[in-house]
Amino acid sequence: MDELSRKILRILQKDARTPISEIAHKVGRPRTTVAQRIRRLEDNGVINSYRAIIDPYKVGFRYHAVVMLKV
Numbered sequence: 151m152d153e154l155s156r157k158i159l160r161i162l163q164k165d166a167r168t169p170i171s172e173i174a175h176k177v178g179r180p181r182t183t184v185a186q187r188i189r190r191l192e193d194n195g196v197i198n199s200y201r202a203i204i205d206p207y208k209v210g211f212r213y214h215a216v217v218m219l220k221v
Contacts, residue, residue, distance in 0.1 A: 154179065158187055159196070166200045208218075 157177045161168055174184040191197045206214060 155187060155191060155196075158184060159191070171218070180218075188198075 154177060158173060161176060170181050170185050170188070170221050174181045177184065186204075190198070
């Protein structure tokens with residue numbers, strides 16, 4: 151994996167909704183190059199999904215528990 155891919159991944163990890171134009175500006179490459187690189191990262195399974203991380207308290211969960219099981 152080259153430096154461009156690493157830069158793009160760092161940006162997407164901070165905010166997966168970052169527009170391609172903004173990513174292109176931050177990495178100093180054309181939008182088409184960034185779009186192609188993201189598509190390649192998706193096709194190769196490096197990026198396998200985009201998720202929303204919710205705040206459990208704001209959606210009504212009042213308790214947070216960590217459960218450890220030994221099987």
